[in-house]
Amino acid sequence: MSALIEAENLTRVLPAIVPVTLVRDVSLSIGEREFVAITGPSGSGKSSLLYLLGLLDRPTSGTLRIAGRDTGPLDDDALAQLRLGSLGFVFQFHFLLPEFSVLKNVELPMRKAGRLSAAKMRERAAGLLEDLGLAGHLDKMPDQLSGGQRQRVAVARALANDPHVVLADEPTGSLDSKSSEQVFAILQDLVNKRGKTVVAVTHDMEIAARADRRVHLVDGRVVSDERVARAAI
C-alpha cells in the first residue's frame, strides 16, 4: 500500500507566553482507499492534526509528505496549489459562499484550477451534485438548503478537482442524526466507489466505529491506531 499522506513526528506548538502544544510527535501513514477516523476528546488536537495534514497549517517540527512529496520546503503558493489539486475539505459548517449558487460553489475550485472549459466545469459540477442527490437544487442559493443538503454540497465541492484525499472536520457535527447518516454514507461511498481516501475528525463514536481505521488522540498524542477489518459489502 503506497502512502498518500506520510507524517513523521509532527508537532505543532502555538506560540504564546505559555506555548500550547496542539499536536505532539504524531507519526502517521495513510494510504489509498482508506477511511480514517480521527477521534479523541475535545481539545485533544484532532482538528489541529487535520489542518496540518491538509496543509492549512504548518508543523512546528516534523515532516509531512503528500504523495511522496516533502511539503516542508514548499512556499505558501505551492501549498495552495497542492491543496487545490490533491486535497478536498469538508468542515463542520458547510462554509459555502453565500452569494454563489450551489452549482457555482461547486465550480469554484475548478475555475480556480482553470483546467476545464466552462461547459465541462458545469457538466462535472452538475454530475457531482446529482450523484449526491441534489439534482433539483443546482441553482438554489446555499441559504435555501437544509443543513444536510449544504453539507452534501460541501462534499461535492471538495470533490470538484478530483482530489485523492478528502479531509473532513466534524462533517456531521452540526447535523441531525438522519442527515448525519446520509453524509456519512456519502463519505463511505467516496472510499468504496470512487476510490478516495477520507480522513474524518469526529467525536461521534458510532461513526468512528464504522471507519476502516481509528486513530485516537489524547493531548495531541496518538494513543491508539487500530484497523478494522472491512465489512463485506
Added chain:
Amino acid sequence: MRLILELALIHIAGRGRQTIVAVLGVALGVGFSIAMAALMQGTEKDFIAQLVDTMPHVQVSDERRTPRRQPAEDLFPAVQFEGLRPKEDRRGILNPAAAFASLRSWVPGRMARSLRTQGVVRYAGRDVGVSIIGIEPDIEAAVSSVAGDFVEGSFDTLNAGGNNIVVGDTLAQRLGASTGTTIQLVSPTGQSRGFKIVGQFHTGNSARDEGEAYVLLKNAQILSERPNAINDIRLRLSDPEAAPRVARQIEAELGYKAVPWQEANESLLEALVVRNVVMYTVVGAILLVAGFGIYNIISTITHEKARDIAILKSLGFTQGNMRRLFLIEGLALGTAGSVAGWVIGFLLCFALSQVEFKLSGAGVGRELTRLPLYWTPWHYAIASGFALVSAGVAGYLPARQAARLNPVDIIRGAT
C-alpha cells in the same frame, strides 16, 4: 482572473449603501477637482489672454541692460575707475530708421515705434501730469489695444490738420474738457502748445485712462526738442509665446533692452503658479479623504468576509489571489467613482458656465462677464488618475492584511 473579478463584484454589491457612499466620496472629489481645475485654468488663460491682448508682446526701449563699457575696459585686463562720470548720450534709440527697418525684416508680427515723454496737460487752470506718446496712427492701430477702446474718434483722427490729441476719458473728465476742446500741453523742455482733443478712449485701466495722451510722433518730437528720435518700439507677434526668444534676438542685434511680456509680468505669472499649487493641494486633499472612504469600506469587507477568505484559501487560493481580490475591489470603487466624478465635474462646469457676473464699473457692455472655464481631457485624466492611485493604496492596505489571514484561525473561531 475572471473569477477574482466576479468575487470582487459580489463583495462590493453586497454592501450596497456603503459602496454608494464610498463611490460618491470619490465622485465628488473627482468632480470638484475637475470643476476647480477648469475654473482655475480658465481664469488663468483668460487673465493671460487679457495681458497678451493689452500689452505689447515685446517692448524695446532706449535703455540698456548693463552700463556701457568704457573703452579702457576693452583695452586692459583689469581697470579701476574713480570719479568717473559717463558721457551724456543723446537719449533715444540711435539711428531709429535703420533699427526699425532691420527689425521689420525678420520679426514675425507687427510693430510700431513711438516717442514717449512726460508732460503736463493744462486746461482751465488745472495741471495734470501725463505720459505723452507720439505715434504714427496707421501703424499704431496694428499694435495697440487702445485702438479698439475708443469712445469717440480714433487714432486716425490725429491725422486731420492742426495739432490734435487723443486722451483717456477719465483725463478728459478731470479736466472738464470734451472732444473739440483745445488744451495746452507742456513738455519737460518747457515747450508749450495747444492741442485739440479729437478722440477719447476707455481701456478700463484707470492708470491709462487718466494718464495717457496720444499725439502724432512728429508733434512729440517737436515738444521734446528731439527731432527724429524714438525711444520705444512695440512688437505684436503672431505667436505671443515666442516673445522671449524674439526679445533675446533683438537685444543681441540692437543692444537695447527688449522686454517680453512674460518678463514684464513676472510677478503676476508667479502668482499664478502659486495659485495652481494651492489648487492641486486642495484637490489632493479632497481625493485623499475619498481614499479614506475606500479604505473604510474595503477593510469592513475584509472583516466581514474573513470566513470567505478562509474558505477560498482552504480551497487552494493563494495569498496573492486574495490580495488581488481586495485590490480590485478598491480599484473598482475608484473607477466607478471616477466615472461618476466625470459626470459631476462636467455638470458642475456646465452650471458654472451659466453664471453671469455684473461687475461694478462704468457699465460698458464688455464688463458683463461669464466665468471663464477651460476644458481639457487632461483635467479628467489627472483627477481620475489621482483617485485611482488613492483607491489602489486604500484597497491594498486591507488587502495585504486579509491575504495574511490564517484560515485555521478563522475556522477554529467558527467551530
